Amino acid sequence: MEKRIIVGLGEALWDCLPEGRKLGGAPANFAYHTSQFGNEAYAVSAVGNDALGDETIQAFEEKKLNYALPRVDFPTGTVQVTLDDDGIPSYDIKEGAAWDNIPFTPELEALARRSRAVCFGSLAQRSEVSRQTIYRFLDSTPKDCLRIFDINLRQNFYSKEIIRESLRRCNILKINDEELVIIGRMFGYPGMDFENKCWLILGKYNLDILVLTCGVNGSYVFSKGAMSYYETPKVKVADTVGAGDSFTGSFVASLLAGKPVAEAHRIAVNVSAYVCTQNGAMPQLPEELKG
Secondary structure (H helix, E strand, C coil): CCCCEEEEECCCEEEEECCEEEEECHHHHHHHHHHCCCCEEEEECCEECCHHHHHHHHHHHHCCCEEECCEECCCCEEEEEEECCCCCEEEEECCCCHHHCCCCCHHHHHHHHCCCEEEECCHHHHCHHHHHHHHHHHHCCCCCCEEEEECCCCCCCCCHHHHHHHHHHCCEEEEEHHHHHHHHHHHCCCCCCHHHHHHHHHHHCCCCEEEEECHHHCEEEEECCEEEEECCCCCCCCCCCCHHHHHHHHHHHHHHCCCCHHHHHHHHHHHHHHHHCCCCCCCCCCHHHHC
8 A cells, every 4th residue: 555645844043951952853753754654755855054053963863764955055953942940842943944944846746636634834834935835835835734733832932924834735733722812812803712723723723733731730722512521541651742743643644544533533642641651852762552
């Protein structure tokens, strides 16, 4: 059987954590986790003509993750990550990075035309070059491609216009409870409860699915006419870096494998809980978590 092509599109960077440097970036994390479910996954970004760019490519090869990483004349991205007492990260994201300057190449257009799912966020859209590449990629995908907007608000690197345009181009939205509050204020419905906000966004933008994660308070998946809820498993947290990306990746991989929405949700909850028990964003998953 031909493997399904799934793409994480946007930032590929190095998370500089207290215990050392680890490869990260939400789209790359997403692609890695979908690859663990037997898909042909690609991390699409850009790296610099520097030693960190070489390390990025080497790290993807070690993880057996496909990539499209053109080299550009900007430094490979880094993020300084600090963790609080509960392992919750905060980020200092360097500007003017290679992933701010992803060129749209014939290789990317060809990859887009073969994609079954593509995940993108708001962060890589902070620059015009990468934003236009993301839009052109999305516009080149097949009609039945899953286009997942993992909103991933970071610092001040987003705007109402970018979020609105991204919502128009996606059919699945992944958002957390804090981001939902920000979006509610931004779009003028701050007084509504979270469920009504989710139903409103789902209908207004004609989405197929909206995923809402609420940290220790569980997660919800809204689809047309249905909602599922799962509690967050209680685990010993090493850090939560990449946990949301593993949720999205395993959820999408399960949908593409034909699982019902509620079953895909259950798998995603268990995978993300496991990732919280490991250091860094890309641990290898035990086989029993994949189904």
